[in-house]
Amino acid sequence: MQSFTWINAKSIEEVKGALAKHGKKARIFAGGGDLTTLMKERIDTPEFVVNIGDVKDIHYIREEKDGLHIGAMTILADLAEHEAVLGRYTALAEAAGAVASPQLRNMGSIGGNLCQRPRCWYYRGAFHCYKKGGDFCFAVTGDNRYYHSILKGELCYMVHPSDTAVALLALDARITIAGPQKEKTVKAEDFFIGPRQDVLRENILQPAELITEIVVPTPPANTRSTFLKTRIRGSWDFALASVAVRCTAKNGVCQAARLALGGVAPVPLRVERAERALAGKKITRELSQQAAQLATAGARPMTMNRYKVDLTRSLVEKALLAVA
Amino acid sequence: MITITLNVNGATHKVNVRPGESLLSALRLGLGLTGAKEGCGEGDCGACTVIIDGRTVDSCIYPAGEAQGKKVRTVEGLASNGKLSPLQEAFVEHGAVQCGFCIPGMLMSATALLERNPKPSEAAIRLGLSGNLCRCTGYAKIVEAVRAAASPA
Ligand SMILES: Cc1cc2nc3c(=O)[nH]c(=O)nc-3n(C[C@H](O)[C@H](O)[C@H](O)COP(=O)(O)OP(=O)(O)OC[C@H]3O[C@@H](n4cnc5c(N)ncnc54)[C@H](O)[C@@H]3O)c2cc1C
Ligand code: SF4
Ligand code: FES
Ligand code: FES
Numbered sequence: 001m002q003s004f005t006w007i008n009a010k011s012i013e014e015v016k017g018a019l020a021k022h023g024k025k026a027r028i029f030a031g032g033g034d035l036t037t038l039m040k041e042r043i044d045t046p047e048f049v050v051n052i053g054d055v056k057d058i059h060y061i062r063e064e065k066d067g068l069h070i071g072a073m074t075i076l077a078d079l080a081e082h083e084a085v086l087g088r089y090t091a092l093a094e095a096a097g098a099v100a101s102p103q104l105r106n107m108g109s110i111g112g113n114l115c116q117r118p119r120c121w122y123y124r125g126a127f128h129c130y131k132k133g134g135d136f137c138f139a140v141t142g143d144n145r146y147y148h149s150i151l152k153g154e155l156c157y158m159v160h161p162s163d164t165a166v167a168l169l170a171l172d173a174r175i176t177i178a179g180p181q182k183e184k185t186v187k188a189e190d191f192f193i194g195p196r197q198d199v200l201r202e203n204i205l206q207p208a209e210l211i212t213e214i215v216v217p218t219p220p221a222n223t224r225s226t227f228l229k230t231r232i233r234g235s236w237d238f239a240l241a242s243v244a245v246r247c248t249a250k251n252g253v254c255q256a257a258r259l260a261l262g263g264v265a266p267v268p269l270r271v272e273r274a275e276r277a278l279a280g281k282k283i284t285r286e287l288s289q290q291a292a293q294l295a296t297a298g299a300r301p302m303t304m305n306r307y308k309v310d311l312t313r314s315l316v317e318k319a320l321l322a323v324a
Numbered sequence: 325m326i327t328i329t330l331n332v333n334g335a336t337h338k339v340n341v342r343p344g345e346s347l348l349s350a351l352r353l354g355l356g357l358t359g360a361k362e363g364c365g366e367g368d369c370g371a372c373t374v375i376i377d378g379r380t381v382d383s384c385i386y387p388a389g390e391a392q393g394k395k396v397r398t399v400e401g402l403a404s405n406g407k408l409s410p411l412q413e414a415f416v417e418h419g420a421v422q423c424g425f426c427i428p429g430m431l432m433s434a435t436a437l438l439e440r441n442p443k444p445s446e447a448a449i450r451l452g453l454s455g456n457l458c459r460c461t462g463y464a465k466i467v468e469a470v471r472a473a474a475s476p477a
Contacts, residue, residue: 102380103380130426
């Protein structure tokens with residue numbers, strides 16, 4: 001690991017100060033589950049590491065009138081086990097519980113989970129690809145079996161690795177960002193950006209900004225949600241494909257649905273065409289199959305990952321039948 | 325180097341660490357507690373599992389400084405007065421150990437599991453141990469040992 005200066009921030013103000021001062025040379029360190037490994041492999045070599053683990057007022061899960069408020073440093077294990085989250089924001093609890101291993105869920109924060117870097121093995125290895133400022137994507141002609149996209153890839157064909165992001169899109173969450181400017185709040189789906197917008201990063205955060213809070217609005221009455229994920233191993237692994245769905249239904253008739261996919265695109269992907277096809281209709285196996293077709297319409301699989309199209313469709317179908 | 329204070333297995337120690345040094349390295353090199361092992365060093369294998377304030381973590385990617393003011397438990401702390409814990413006994417009894425490299429981590433995950441859920445189902449045991457890889461045993465004997473420790477004959 002390259003040496004660096006460790007800054008132990010005690011407040012958001014201190015974090016903002018350190019980030020503003022050191023700009024691109026600084027990284028936030030939350031649980032460290034991702035950043036430590038990137039630094040050990042010298043894929044990322046920050047000169048300043050700003051620890052936010054001791055910032056007290058960003059560890060919380062509170063259910064308020066407008067919904068669920070989650071501090072950025074809240075660990076995934078707490079989200080996965082929280083009664084209100086399990087009850088009313090089920091997809092989020094299920095997604096948090098599907099991340100990595102028990103140990104990593106005890107360490108990893110929701111903020112860090114959303115901002116983790118790609119798992120493309122060329123990115124994680126010694127390959128100077130687009131993502132690292134190079135001018136080539138090794139995955140196009142190389143091994144793209146697992147952690148590469150079937151939708152929306154261009155330049156870079158990574159898939160966004162965060163499970164919780166997929167659930168947050170389906171649950172219509174907002175992300176609060178602090179930095180040099182006034183605090184702002186963005187929709188979860190507007191937080192993530194694809195390679196065409198900027199191949200060097202996966203979200204809109206500027207070097208001096210951080211996530212402070214995630215807010216999930218109270219779901220309407222008669223609403224259920226779920227998160228499903230397929231991975232290579234039973235024990236732990238990143239998603240080959242995942243889906244989160246939130247559906248408001250009365251007597252089996254869907255009034256409104258939100259549907260998001262993971263493991264298939266460079267961003268967690270909301271599929272509105274499929275959502276629209278569900279509204280006002282009784283959810284049957286046929287309708288779920290139609291929605292699944294629409295969710296993957298336009299898929300352009302790579303050389304080795306055509307199976308992901310069928311995999312995603314079957315997950316969508318299963319998830320819809322589960323919440324109907 | 326900075327000096328930090330760690331509470332490990334009930335005793336307080338001062339140890340010198342580099343900024344950002346891992347808890348695993350502080351335990352092994354700083355304190356000579358070599359029970360926790362480094363398998364992958366990247367959070368994949370769980371050989372370095374220790375318990376901090378009741379929860380398991382991969383100490384290879386956990387900064388030593390973050391453990392200050394918390395209670396760290398390692399495999400060295402499981403036995404008391406020279407007597408193995410019932411879980412350790414069950415591992416021996418059921419032949420759950422082959423090369424042994426993964427075992428300190430397995431024991432810590434299983435210890436934390438049984439403290440939170442004294443009567444886990446087989447599925448809960450497998451889930452509780454899902455962050456610990458073993459190259460030798462095929463897991464069956466390990467799961468058996470945990471189950472036996474959970475419901476002593
Ligand atoms: C072996 C392994 C398997 C995994 N499997 C999965 C999986 O299946 N699914 C999944 O979703 N994840 C998985 N992960 C990711 C992991 O579990 C954590 O969620 C992830 O490492 C990030 O959490 P962290 O708090 O440790 O973040 P860190 O490693 O501390 O930070 C990650 C990144 O986010 C930035 N960051 C952190 N907090 C903030 C903030 N508040 N504002 C702005 N930027 C911030 C950091 O600067 C850094 O770039 C896996 C990780 C490992 C090592
Ligand atoms: S998919 Fe993206 S991260 Fe992977 S090699 Fe191509 S450009 Fe790099
Ligand atoms: S050595 Fe820590 S998880 Fe493998
Ligand atoms: S006993 Fe050898 S790795 Fe588990």
